Amino acid sequence: MKFQARHQPLDDEPERNVLELEPGNNFEQALHDLAGFSRVWLVWWFHRNEGWRPHVMPPRGPAKRRGVFATRSPHRPNPLGLTPVQLIEIKGRKLILGACDLVEGTPVFDIKPYIPAYDAFPAAKAGWIDEVDVAMETPAEYHVVFATLAENQAAWLQQEWRIDFRPRLVELLARDPTPHRTRRITSRRGTASFVIGCGAWRAVFDLNERAVTVQSLEPGYPQRFLNDPVRAEGLPDREAQLAFLQRWPEMPR
Numbered sequence: 103m104k105f106q107a108r109h110q111p112l113d114d115e116p117e118r119n120v121l122e123l124e125p126g127n128n129f130e131q132a133l134h135d136l137a138g139f140s141r142v143w144l145v146w147w148f149h150r151n152e153g154w155r156p157h158v159m160p161p162r163g164p165a166k167r168r169g170v171f172a173t174r175s176p177h178r179p180n181p182l183g184l185t186p187v188q189l190i191e192i193k194g195r196k197l198i199l200g201a202c203d204l205v206e207g208t209p210v211f212d213i214k215p216y217i218p219a220y221d222a223f224p225a226a227k228a229g230w231i232d233e234v235d236v237a238m239e240t241p242a243e244y245h246v247v248f249a250t251l252a253e254n255q256a257a258w259l260q261q262e263w264r265i266d267f268r269p270r271l272v273e274l275l276a277r278d279p280t281p282h283r284t285r286r287i288t289s290r291r292g293t294a295s296f297v298i299g300c301g302a303w304r305a306v307f308d309l310n311e312r313a314v315t316v317q318s319l320e321p322g323y324p325q326r327f328l329n330d331p332v333r334a335e336g337l338p339d340r341e342a343q344l345a346f347l348q349r350w351p352e353m354p355r
């Protein structure tokens with residue numbers, strides 16, 4: 103299976119993905135009558151994740167932890183993903199799909215037709231997501247850019263680990279990059295820089311009037327902690343943080 107992961111799939115992207123069903127199970131027949139549906143639900147396994155926590159930090163909105171069941175976080179007690187994707191075409195045992203938020207090789211448990219009359223409730227309330235959307239309507243006041251090192255580190259995380267917290271980082275810094283406990287922004291001791299916590303990661307940035315320059319990224323936890331299997335159990339992005347420290351050993355830990 104070839105998938106590009108995003109937080110939630112966006113329809114206006116020209117992306118194509120292939121979901122190939124296993125041979126020898128009469129799955130060709132099981133796909134009969136599905137071609138007329140423009141969208142299907144995929145039920146799948148966050149197979150790359152281990153462990154979970156009751157509170158997680160969603161990529162949207164202020165740096166605030168939410169109950170995992172109030173989020174679409176991949177770190178869940180039963181790591182099941184649910185995605186409505188565009189069904190472009192069916193070729194034998196292959197489904198050609200539009201934009202997906204699954205990484206390549208993700209095991210898919212089931213396919214179900216998306217039925218707008220049953221599955222869509224556009225007027226339904228969306229709790230804290232609605233609140234974040236309202237807050238986002240206020241215009242951003244700071245301009246955020248990435249220095250070369252930060253840009254390279256973000257690209258590496260995206261390519262190697264499918265981790266991309268840039269949108270969240272820019273969203274937070276563009277609104278207010280000044281030190282604040284709940285926004286997890288502090289001054290970096292002994293320097294003129296600042297550090298912001300963003301999920302399991304941190305970013306070091308400089309502030310010059312209304313201009314924010316993200317200088318570098320860092321794991322949110324020290325190597326000692328990451329290497330401790332008991333304390334670090336279920337920690338989000340633990341493997342990726344360890345790999346990051348191997349790749350950029352000169353970074354603080």
Ligand SMILES: C[S@@+](CC[C@H](N)C(=O)[O-])C[C@H]1O[C@@H](n2cnc3c(N)ncnc32)[C@H](O)[C@@H]1O
Pocket residue numbers: 107108109110147148149150151174175176182183184185186203204205207208209264265
């Ligand atoms: C925010 S989750 C939402 C998934 C699904 N739409 C849902 O609501 O259950 C999407 C993210 O899960 C991660 N992901 C995708 N496939 C994965 C896998 N097989 N194992 C672990 N994480 C995965 C990617 O980082 C992707 O951006």
